[in-house]
Amino acid sequence: MTALLNRIKARMTIHAHRRTRRLLDGDYSSVFHGHSLDFDDLRDYIPGDEIRDIDWKATARHSDPLVKRYVAHRRHILALVVDTSRNFDAVSSSGVDKRQLAILMAGMTGYLAVRHGDDVMLVHGNAEHTTASPRKGSEAHLEHLLQQILAESGTAADGSINEQLQWIAGHISYRMLVVVISDQAPLGPVEEATIKRLRAQHEMLWITITDADLAGLPAASAPYDVARPQVGLPTSVMTKSAVHEEFARTEAARRQQRIDLLAKLGISHTEISHPDEALGRLHTLLLRHRRGPR
Amino acid sequence: MVLMFWWVALILLVLAALAVFFFRRPKTTVSSLAVAHSGRMTSLPSFRRAMRTRLIMTVAFLGVIMLTGVSALVGVARPAWIETVNPEKKLRDVMLCLDVSGSMLGYDADLLQAYQELVDRFDGERIGMTVFNATAVSAFPLTDDYDMVENYLEEAEEGFRSWGSEGTDYSWSTSPPHIGGSSLIGDGLVSCIDNFDRQDEDRSRSIVFATDNMLAGEPLFELDEAAQIAVDSKVRVYSLSPPSVLTNTQTKELKSVSDRTGGKQFDMGSASTIDRIVAEIQSQEAENTPGRSYTIVHDMPAVPLGLAVFGLAGIFVLAWRTKS
Numbered sequence: 249m250t251a252l253l254n255r256i257k258a259r260m261t262i263h264a265h266r267r268t269r270r271l272l273d274g275d276y277s278s279v280f281h282g283h284s285l286d287f288d289d290l291r292d293y294i295p296g297d298e299i300r301d302i303d304w305k306a307t308a309r310h311s312d313p314l315v316k317r318y319v320a321h322r323r324h325i326l327a328l329v330v331d332t333s334r335n336f337d338a339v340s341s342s343g344v345d346k347r348q349l350a351i352l353m354a355g356m357t358g359y360l361a362v363r364h365g366d367d368v369m370l371v372h373g374n375a376e377h378t379t380a381s382p383r384k385g386s387e388a389h390l391e392h393l394l395q396q397i398l399a400e401s402g403t404a405a406d407g408s409i410n411e412q413l414q415w416i417a418g419h420i421s422y423r424m425l426v427v428v429i430s431d432q433a434p435l436g437p438v439e440e441a442t443i444k445r446l447r448a449q450h451e452m453l454w455i456t457i458t459d460a461d462l463a464g465l466p467a468a469s470a471p472y473d474v475a476r477p478q479v480g481l482p483t484s485v486m487t488k489s490a491v492h493e494e495f496a497r498t499e500a501a502r503r504q505q506r507i508d509l510l511a512k513l514g515i516s517h518t519e520i521s522h523p524d525e526a527l528g529r530l531h532t533l534l535l536r537h538r539r540g541p542r
Numbered sequence: 543m544v545l546m547f548w549w550v551a552l553i554l555l556v557l558a559a560l561a562v563f564f565f566r567r568p569k570t571t572v573s574s575l576a577v578a579h580s581g582r583m584t585s586l587p588s589f590r591r592a593m594r595t596r597l598i599m600t601v602a603f604l605g606v607i608m609l610t611g612v613s614a615l616v617g618v619a620r621p622a623w624i625e626t627v628n629p630e631k632k633l634r635d636v637m638l639c640l641d642v643s644g645s646m647l648g649y650d651a652d653l654l655q656a657y658q659e660l661v662d663r664f665d666g667e668r669i670g671m672t673v674f675n676a677t678a679v680s681a682f683p684l685t686d687d688y689d690m691v692e693n694y695l696e697e698a699e700e701g702f703r704s705w706g707s708e709g710t711d712y713s714w715s716t717s718p719p720h721i722g723g724s725s726l727i728g729d730g731l732v733s734c735i736d737n738f739d740r741q742d743e744d745r746s747r748s749i750v751f752a753t754d755n756m757l758a759g760e761p762l763f764e765l766d767e768a769a770q771i772a773v774d775s776k777v778r779v780y781s782l783s784p785p786s787v788l789t790n791t792q793t794k795e796l797k798s799v800s801d802r803t804g805g806k807q808f809d810m811g812s813a814s815t816i817d818r819i820v821a822e823i824q825s826q827e828a829e830n831t832p833g834r835s836y837t838i839v840h841d842m843p844a845v846p847l848g849l850a851v852f853g854l855a856g857i858f859v860l861a862w863r864t865k866s
Binding site: 469 | 591
């Protein structure tokens, strides 16, 4: 029953350089700011580690850089917030299944956390209900969480990431690393307020899975909206140059608005449309977060 | 305006409906690509405009196709203007039969005036006139040239009014010296009957028989015999008599003649007599001669087929426009 996670692990090891993977470990461990003050021992530097953790004196006596480790390293909690509504039964802008992409991103982040010894929990759902899992640190648990995302496929409910964020705001009192996996649903003032509220308590990362380019769909693809499966979308009209132009313009404006909003709230953000980009984008995201305003 | 072969159009319509029903494309092509948030596209003003344009184009296309189809069907159904020609009146012959004997001379001018009024009311019937005294003279044969008829009648009336000094005088020509007697009623009637032409045709024949029935002399035919001849040759006799001189027996005789032949007897005195005679003759004749009406079919394919051609051109134009 570890099919999903195994595939993700394989992708992380096979498709990425060893260096990238080690990089990711470092990226992840430096996501959390602040350490306990009880020094434990030294370990070899891994690229991605905070520069300030390097024990320069020890390094001077050693051939390789050494990093301080601290005892009672707090077990952090990674909360994967995933929109698992019917909107994720659609394709991304690269034509791949959005749900599979969401599982991949959740799996990669979750795996980093598990390897780091942190607990992982999943908050997922749609506009109608939100489900939260217990938090555990095992690979089996992570696999179970990924299976839950998969099990939601075929749901008829519309998505609203605000519901899941509200749930966290209402139920979680401690500090977590919150990784939101959403799509191009617009972020309005309501979402902004919720995000602002969560941002004050948690470390937040945002992964946007980009939706299909509606103006560029070939007629043969016979597209339909997941909200209305019985009605096809008129590709002949959608690809008209005037429509195409306006769509591209408004899409760009919406994208910029999203980026600006998340930047304003101090949340690292990345967009992803294909599994091949996953590792690179995750690395960028974690790096961005470390170099962020805080 | 009727459709001659409407059933052909109906059959074709049913076939077309069946063809559309059986060969129509599946309602939706299998949608394979699921996308989310199509509102991003469908809320765009340009998209809505484009959809409206497409809707209008589709409706126009459909309208043109329907128009073309209906026009073609109407054309196939052979639209025609059917005219029913009823030559009933053309088959009627009316013979004016006037007694110009001495006893009648005082009335003949009035009778001829009455005849003129009669002729004015006729429309399409052929009219002829025969005058008789000791012998019969054909004043004019059966004709539908009413101008000529009126000319003759006017001249005859003038002749009677002026006692032969002006116009046409019939009194002399109808009583030649070698024939004895006058007012030979039976002979006169038989002559009138004999003056009907086109005996081989099935025509409605009637005689307006103006006489006082005052016989003087030895006729070749008794009135009864003449009546029998009229019955045999299917001629109706409408008798018209000046009232004052008629004795009872003579009126009865005339009436029996009219009755036997299927006509009627009228008195000349009352003002409505002419109206009654015309109405009677026309209604009687209408009953008796239904006439062989025949239909003329005028085909009118120009409008529907022209529309179909234009519609076809329109379909090509629209198809080309939607394609490009």
